[in-house]
Amino acid sequence: MQLQNQCVAYIVKGDKEMVKLTINNKVIKASEDTTILQAAKDNGIIIPNLCYLEGVHEFGSCRICSVEVVGAKTLMVACMTKVKEGMVVHTNSAKVIKARKVLYELMLSDHSKACLSCNRNLTCELQKLGETLGVGENRFETTSCRNEIDKSISITRDLSKCILCRRCVTVCNEVQGVGILNAQNRGFDTTISPSMDLPIGDVKCAFCGQCTVVCPTGALKETDSTEKVWEAINNPNQRVVFQTAPAVRVALGEMFGYPVGTSVTGKMAAAIRALGVDDVFDTDWAADLTIMEEGMEFLHRVTDVLAGKKATLPMITSCSPGWIKYVESYYPEQIPNLSTCKSPHMMLGALAKSFYAEQKGLDAKKMFVVSVMPCTAKKFECTRSEMQNDGMKNVDAVITTRELGSMIKQAGIDFENLPDEKFDEPMGFSTGAADIFGLTGGVMEAALRTVYALLMGKNLPFENLHVTPIVGLSQIKEATIKLEGVLPQYKQFEGLEVKIAVTSGLAGAKLLMEQIKNGTSPYHFIEVMGCPGGCITGGGQPRSHDTKVKEKRMSILYAEDENKHLRQSHENPSIQKFYDLWGSPGCYKSHEYLHTYYVDRSGNNN
Amino acid sequence: MNEIQSSNCCENNHLSKLEQIESVIDLYKAKPSNLIQILHASQQIYGYLPLEIQEFIASKMKMAVSEISGVVSFYSFFSTKPRGEHTILVCMGTACYVRGGKKLVDELQKQLSIEIGDTTEDGKFTLEIARCIGACGLAPAMMIDKTVYKSVSPNKLKSILAKY
Numbered sequence A: 001m002q003l004q005n006q007c008v009a010y011i012v013k014g015d016k017e018m019v020k021l022t023i024n025n026k027v028i029k030a031s032e033d034t035t036i037l038q039a040a041k042d043n044g045i046i047i048p049n050l051c052y053l054e055g056v057h058e059f060g061s062c063r064i065c066s067v068e069v070v071g072a073k074t075l076m077v078a079c080m081t082k083v084k085e086g087m088v089v090h091t092n093s094a095k096v097i098k099a100r101k102v103l104y105e106l107m108l109s110d111h112s113k114a115c116l117s118c119n120r121n122l123t124c125e126l127q128k129l130g131e132t133l134g135v136g137e138n139r140f141e142t143t144s145c146r147n148e149i150d151k152s153i154s155i156t157r158d159l160s161k162c163i164l165c166r167r168c169v170t171v172c173n174e175v176q177g178v179g180i181l182n183a184q185n186r187g188f189d190t191t192i193s194p195s196m197d198l199p200i201g202d203v204k205c206a207f208c209g210q211c212t213v214v215c216p217t218g219a220l221k222e223t224d225s226t227e228k229v230w231e232a233i234n235n236p237n238q239r240v241v242f243q244t245a246p247a248v249r250v251a252l253g254e255m256f257g258y259p260v261g262t263s264v265t266g267k268m269a270a271a272i273r274a275l276g277v278d279d280v281f282d283t284d285w286a287a288d289l290t291i292m293e294e295g296m297e298f299l300h301r302v303t304d305v306l307a308g309k310k311a312t313l314p315m316i317t318s319c320s321p322g323w324i325k326y327v328e329s330y331y332p333e334q335i336p337n338l339s340t341c342k343s344p345h346m347m348l349g350a351l352a353k354s355f356y357a358e359q360k361g362l363d364a365k366k367m368f369v370v371s372v373m374p375c376t377a378k379k380f381e382c383t384r385s386e387m388q389n390d391g392m393k394n395v396d397a398v399i400t401t402r403e404l405g406s407m408i409k410q411a412g413i414d415f416e417n418l419p420d421e422k423f424d425e426p427m428g429f430s431t432g433a434a435d436i437f438g439l440t441g442g443v444m445e446a447a448l449r450t451v452y453a454l455l456m457g458k459n460l461p462f463e464n465l466h467v468t469p470i471v472g473l474s475q476i477k478e479a480t481i482k483l484e485g486v487l488p489q490y491k492q493f494e495g496l497e498v499k500i501a502v503t504s505g506l507a508g509a510k511l512l513m514e515q516i517k518n519g520t521s522p523y524h525f526i527e528v529m530g531c532p533g534g535c536i537t538g539g540g541q542p543r544s545h546d547t548k549v550k551e552k553r554m555s556i557l558y559a560e561d562e563n564k565h566l567r568q569s570h571e572n573p574s575i576q577k578f579y580d581l582w583g584s585p586g587c588y589k590s591h592e593y594l595h596t597y598y599v600d601r602s603g604n605n606n
Numbered sequence B: 001m002n003e004i005q006s007s008n009c010c011e012n013n014h015l016s017k018l019e020q021i022e023s024v025i026d027l028y029k030a031k032p033s034n035l036i037q038i039l040h041a042s043q044q045i046y047g048y049l050p051l052e053i054q055e056f057i058a059s060k061m062k063m064a065v066s067e068i069s070g071v072v073s074f075y076s077f078f079s080t081k082p083r084g085e086h087t088i089l090v091c092m093g094t095a096c097y098v099r100g101g102k103k104l105v106d107e108l109q110k111q112l113s114i115e116i117g118d119t120t121e122d123g124k125f126t127l128e129i130a131r132c133i134g135a136c137g138l139a140p141a142m143m144i145d146k147t148v149y150k151s152v153s154p155n156k157l158k159s160i161l162a163k164y
């Protein structure tokens, strides 16, 4: 799949002057808009750094990247200082090395240092920096002045491990536009916290988890759910059902040393089975199901509007629970715009304990459904009281991709050498349309493939079925699809120009919501994913230092789609069979089990 | 915590204060660069800046509450708790500290049954500490509103407080 042409506008650079400078006695050339850090890196010189996160957080708060610039009064931060003609830089003089070590030691003086029992042991950037700098002593021994542990349903904050780098602040405020985390108080009392130091569960946090992905230390992480999953697995009376979201398969491998952008679907299924799980289902199956339900809901809404009846448009996708919590907290008046469809894993959970249990003669009360998700917000979602049927929770626990990786390690499973295995039936088979649920634009494309085919009796007129205008990583993507030559039974749609928009990340969602609020939204159908890029870079995914992580995971997920024999949800024989036994999309029973409602959370708490 | 005492009689009062705060924000064109001035004026209008007021300001200025709260908690002249009629400022600067400032604080906490930063139940006094109020020669010193008391000893406190 070609992604390049999406970004042309950004790649074309103006004519930047090239300057000549000296770094560590080596004469180099660099464009005048590069930083010393970047220019050095491009020339094989590594400057240790910590708070800097390329393209995201370029703030200069830790000063670890300090270098000596001849003529400057003080050391300069390499991640913020631009190169200049004739500049002479030393990145490893005695003065620089000493300063860096002292800075690091000061950071440690106020840090918990409980590495062995820390969730980030061996993946911690602070620990790694210690190794890089070769700091062998601990001269300023004090205890951390921040000791609080703040545990919410989705996110856990351990203030004793916070190094005040503020990456989370940038991500939460600028990338996501939510603004839950900011520096509070000052001096030694400074913490990175919600307003008035309130617990994160008491403010309007979307639980998107993007802050946990960028945190270099163990200060921000998902709240552990593996313990109760182990308990269920070890309980002989419980039937444990696992399901995995589309995005998990293209990221899990990274935790076992595979390069970014490797798909490990078969090994993942095998590993879960090896954990001692009874049924290994695929949330992809439920993604196909979601398309049937959501596609039908969309057609109904449009039909009603065309007939002059009351129905709310644009309809907005509802499979991203961070996004849902955001709407409920900040745009409660727009709740009617949300599709009533539960998110795919909730649908699967609801059906596992009803449809599947019935078919198999299982006692649903003894089933324990675990969703492996790229997401931290789904931990919250599965506790919602609406997500229950027949007095049982649809999903009993949600673990992130990172937590699944950890469980596989804990169980001593040799992941690399596992044979590829398949998911279990009847909820294992999926089409390519389901795979792309994991990336921005995917749900919309999957829905369009099916809705178009249904109305027109032919395939969506895009090469390879990809709706090119909504492919890629731009913040807001739009397209118009004109319906000409619709089948006679749907003649009310003839000539309709369906306007769609796709966004990922809550800052983009905010823009589209403001339009709706102001009555200027031109769209019929909007896809929103709470995390920038979609689930592939969700809050529960492995942390990656590859700046191309989004692109790589995206193209491998598109490849999964293209490699499938069936690529449109309505063609999934397993889904067709399910509806033969169940009813039809949008039927009474579907409403009961597969759809939901939302609550206004704009009051202060949750 | 952070609740605004809003018995019915104060409800209207509360609303009119919110209106006043809103007009201050308008006056400063809701510019984030004017935040400090806006917070100052708001504290003057409302007396202090509890979460509810911070949220109100945040929504009018289209800023995150955590950002407002960050500024409020950074500067010691903003208070998130109701202020008493009078502010007692005990000096804990070096000179006063070595000459018994700490004892004054302890005694005041005992007499008023409050912690540093809090206000007495009757709303009369707020207790705070300062770093050097410029009376080092006659340490330990303290201030009540604008009056400076020098060479204070714990046993004088009762009579000083009785004046208010």
Ligand code: SF4
Residues within 6 Å of the ligand: A111, A112, A113, A114, A115, A116, A118, A119, A120, A121, A122, A124, A125, A126, A127, A161, A217, A218, A219
């Ligand atoms: S955050 Fe890093 S350095 Fe701190 S305790 Fe955890 S592993 Fe160790």
Ligand code: SF4
Residues within 6 Å of the ligand: A155, A171, A172, A176, A178, A179, A180, A181, A205, A206, A207, A208, A209, A210, A211, A212
């Ligand atoms: S989970 Fe999302 S909304 Fe909540 S603090 Fe983190 S980045 Fe902000």
Ligand code: SF4
Residues within 6 Å of the ligand: A161, A162, A163, A164, A165, A166, A167, A168, A169, A192, A214, A215, A216, A217, A219, A220
């Ligand atoms: S919580 Fe993590 S990302 Fe945020 S400032 Fe602390 S160390 Fe940095």
Ligand code: FES
Residues within 6 Å of the ligand: A048, A049, A050, A051, A052, A059, A060, A061, A062, A063, A064, A065, A066, A077, A078, A079, A080
């Ligand atoms: S990496 Fe440059 S200041 Fe932190």
Ligand code: FES
Residues within 6 Å of the ligand: B091, B092, B093, B094, B095, B096, B097, B131, B132, B133, B134, B135, B136, B139, B140, B141
């Ligand atoms: S130290 Fe108290 S007045 Fe200076």
